[in-house]
Amino acid sequence: MPDTTIQLAVLDMAGTTVADGGLVLRAFEAAATAAGIEPAGPRRAQARRYVIDTMGQSKIEVFRALVGDEDAAQAANLAFEAAYDALVENTDIAPIPGAAEAITALRAAGVRVALTTGFSRGTQDKLLAALGWASLADLTLAPSDAGRGRPYPDMVLAAALRLGVDAVDRIAVLGDTTSDVATGLAAGAGIVAGALTGAHTAEQLRAAGATHVVDSVAEFPALVLRS
Numbered sequence: 001m002p003d004t005t006i007q008l009a010v011l012d013m014a015g016t017t018v019a020d021g022g023l024v025l026r027a028f029e030a031a032a033t034a035a036g037i038e039p040a041g042p043r044r045a046q047a048r049r050y051v052i053d054t055m056g057q058s059k060i061e062v063f064r065a066l067v068g069d070e071d072a073a074q075a076a077n078l079a080f081e082a083a084y085d086a087l088v089e090n091t092d093i094a095p096i097p098g099a100a101e102a103i104t105a106l107r108a109a110g111v112r113v114a115l116t117t118g119f120s121r122g123t124q125d126k127l128l129a130a131l132g133w134a135s136l137a138d139l140t141l142a143p144s145d146a147g148r149g150r151p152y153p154d155m156v157l158a159a160a161l162r163l164g165v166d167a168v169d170r171i172a173v174l175g176d177t178t179s180d181v182a183t184g185l186a187a188g189a190g191i192v193a194g195a196l197t198g199a200h201t202a203e204q205l206r207a208a209g210a211t212h213v214v215d216s217v218a219e220f221p222a223l224v225l226r227s
Contacts, residue, residue, distance in 0.1 A: 005170060007111065007165045007171070008112045008163055010156050011175075012198075013124070014117065014119075015175075016175050020198065021094075032066075035075065056150050056176070057149055059119065081123055084123055095133075096218075107137075111225075114141060114163065116140075116159070124140060143155065156184060156186075168190075170190060172190065172191035174195055174220050175195065181209055191224065196216065
């Protein structure tokens with residue numbers, strides 16, 4: 001019988017291990033204005049809905065889809081990052097209850113842990129610093145560190161390569177969005193779980209193909225170590 005013991009856990013940040021508190025949508029409002037999307041009306045509402053539906057994906061890809069022009073997408077992405085960075089600096093950023101303990105428990109059991117994000121490397125570093133998590137995980141990855149962001153498998157596979165995983169089915173992925181589920185499935189992870197602390201519902205996560213749904217990251221170590 002093949003050994004399917006999980007060697008690597010890949011965890012999303014905002015909404016999964018970090019309480020978002022609506023910061024992404026607040027930063028989006030500034031970015032949408034920079035992209036020339038009217039402050040009110042159907043176009044703004046449609047754009048806001050798209051941001052919610054694609055939560056977790058690389059933000060530059062989201063803006064490319066929204067505005068269809070590379071210069072405008074880059075401007076919107078810069079505005080988003082600046083707005084989010086300012087919110088991080090002026091807001092009490094908190095972990096999801098039990099997140100740090102879950103990561104510590106996984107590592108203590110011999111499971112390597114990677115934290116991933118759809119934000120830029122600079123914004124991810126600000127989040128990690130605000131939380132005091134600079135050395136909490138074995139690895140942290142932003143889309144620019146791996147090639148492409150979610151829903152592509154690049155960050156999961158990059159983590160597997162850098163941390164020496166024997167096979168993709170020995171990876172467990174956890175996220176709060178359908179994009180997190182998609183990236184785990186695309187990478188061939190053995191566990192692709194959804195957490196109910198962020199953007200998407202249990203029904204949405206299961207419909208996207210999640211192998212498991214947990215109330216929060218606090219339940220994830222038990223699921224991983226049971227495998």
